[in-house]
Amino acid sequence: MRDFVYERPETVNEAVALLRGGDGRLLAGGTDLIPQLREGRRLAARVIDVKRIPALAAISTPPEGGVVIGAAANAAAVAGSSAIGRDYPAVAQSARLIGGVQIQNRASLGGNICNAAPSADGVPALVCHAAQAHIAGPAGARQMRLEELFAGPGRTRIDAGELLVSILLPPPAPRSAVKYLRFTPRREMDIAIAGAGTFIRLDEQGTIAETRVVLASVGPIPLRAPSAERTLAGERPTCPLLEEAGRRAATDARPISDTRGSADYRRVLIAVLTTRALTDCCRQLGIVIETP
Amino acid sequence: MKTLITCTVNGEERTALADTRDTLLELLRDRLGLTGAKEGCGNGNCGTCTVLVDGAAVCSCLMLAQEAPGHDILTIEGVAQGGALHPIQQVLVERGGTQCGFCTPGIVLSAKALLDATAAPTDAEIRHAIAGNLCRCTGYGKIVEAIASAAVAMKGQ
Numbered sequence: 001m002r003d004f005v006y007e008r009p010e011t012v013n014e015a016v017a018l019l020r021g022g023d024g025r026l027l028a029g030g031t032d033l034i035p036q037l038r039e040g041r042r043l044a045a046r047v048i049d050v051k052r053i054p055a056l057a058a059i060s061t062p063p064e065g066g067v068v069i070g071a072a073a074n075a076a077a078v079a080g081s082s083a084i085g086r087d088y089p090a091v092a093q094s095a096r097l098i099g100g101v102q103i104q105n106r107a108s109l110g111g112n113i114c115n116a117a118p119s120a121d122g123v124p125a126l127v128c129h130a131a132q133a134h135i136a137g138p139a140g141a142r143q144m145r146l147e148e149l150f151a152g153p154g155r156t157r158i159d160a161g162e163l164l165v166s167i168l169l170p171p172p173a174p175r176s177a178v179k180y181l182r183f184t185p186r187r188e189m190d191i192a193i194a195g196a197g198t199f200i201r202l203d204e205q206g207t208i209a210e211t212r213v214v215l216a217s218v219g220p221i222p223l224r225a226p227s228a229e230r231t232l233a234g235e236r237p238t239c240p241l242l243e244e245a246g247r248r249a250a251t252d253a254r255p256i257s258d259t260r261g262s263a264d265y266r267r268v269l270i271a272v273l274t275t276r277a278l279t280d281c282c283r284q285l286g287i288v289i290e291t292p
Numbered sequence: 293m294k295t296l297i298t299c300t301v302n303g304e305e306r307t308a309l310a311d312t313r314d315t316l317l318e319l320l321r322d323r324l325g326l327t328g329a330k331e332g333c334g335n336g337n338c339g340t341c342t343v344l345v346d347g348a349a350v351c352s353c354l355m356l357a358q359e360a361p362g363h364d365i366l367t368i369e370g371v372a373q374g375g376a377l378h379p380i381q382q383v384l385v386e387r388g389g390t391q392c393g394f395c396t397p398g399i400v401l402s403a404k405a406l407l408d409a410t411a412a413p414t415d416a417e418i419r420h421a422i423a424g425n426l427c428r429c430t431g432y433g434k435i436v437e438a439i440a441s442a443a444v445a446m447k448g449q
Contacts, residue, residue: 001313003293003313004312004313005312006312006356006358027356030359031336031351031354034353034354034355035334035354038315038334049356049359051359099424100339100424101349101402101405102336102339102350102351102424103336103351103354105345105348106350106351106354187423188420188423188424189337189423
């Protein structure tokens with residue numbers, strides 16, 4: 001490993017100034033960066049530890065509602081936050097899927113996002129909740145929808161001199177629910193072969209007024225499933241409808257075949273996971289979906 | 293480059309001259325002579341380098357030594373008190389929850405983090421707590437039984 005200078009900025013502006021040299025790497029949990037540096041897969045002249053910056057470390061509930069999750073907050077903190085557990089249980093459950101306990105105690109939600117792995121378990125539930133990303137850089141602060149942040153496997157639309165500060169989850173709408181399910185051969189410590197996150201919001205008559213279906217590990221980035229969403233919109237949730245949405249999601253998926261699973265297998269998994277996640281959303285809203 | 297690092301290890305303030313690139317595991321093993329934590333995979337999959345940082349189980353191979361100042365680190369060398377094994381260690385011995393022993397320090401510390409927070413864990417909670425610790429000898433059954441039994445022993449204390 002090449003020698004580096006370890007920096008520990010206390011403010012976002014200090015971190016942005018340290019990034020200006022172009023030779024720095026941000027360190028939060030280190031669960032990816034440290035092996036990458038040791039194995040020479042990444043080089044850094046400066047390692048910039050952002051865990052001391054209050055805006056990146058904190059999980060807070062702003063007066064206008066919602067929750068703000070600092071990008072350096074670790075998965076255990078996200079899973080254990082009472083505000084997240086109460087209003088965004090799928091986000092807390094997703095954080096518990098990342099690695100094992102040792103990884104959850106270090107790995108940050110921001111790192112899970114910025115690594116931009118198509119399999120990132122932390123991402124689909126956040127996209128389902130219409131998360132916004134707060135980004136800071138030399139030109140100041142900007143905000144973008146989290147789902148637009150991904151550019152490809154391992155690539156984001158955060159520029160080299162910028163950093164992800166926090167994720168804002170807007171207040172959950174009444175009569176809405178989110179669920180994320182993934183499939184792995186092992187129960188824990190494994191990477192999803194496929195995952196599906198679903199969000200539905202019902203109107204007062206019980207028809208689906210709004211929906212988001214987000215697919216993991218079946219495309220270069222976390223994918224929305226537009227034809228599954230069109231199938232659901234304006235309908236009352238029934239078993240045939242949720243199964244049809246699953247089949248549609250499988251056609252929206254753009255999987256590759258690799259050592260973890262074939263493209264065909266991934267499509268079948270997407271159909272099943274999407275239907276199950278939607279069924280769970282209905283259950284959370286007090287609707288029992290009769291399975292034939 | 294070298295740098296002086298001071299942190300609390302097993303209740304004592306320790307200072308060592310470390311390389312700026314050292315992981316916490318290298319600081320413990322190579323600078324402080326605490327070789328109980330092992331390097332297995334070096335990338336967070338096997339858990340044999342597990343130590344507790346402020347009571348939380350972490351892979352010491354995934355943390356820089358320079359991140360350690362200000363934190364309280366517990367390694368396997370600090371678990372037995374006054375020559376008496378901790379109940380988790382005692383029960384692992386009695387129930388054969390260890391064979392080659394390479395994973396055992398990590399298993400003990402993961403179990404300790406669990407039992408310090410959860411007095412009566414379910415089997416599922418025990419399995420979740422040690423999911424990040426690979427054991428290639430035992431098949432885990434005896435380890436899970438031993439941790440459940442240690443929970444009962446610790447309750448009686």
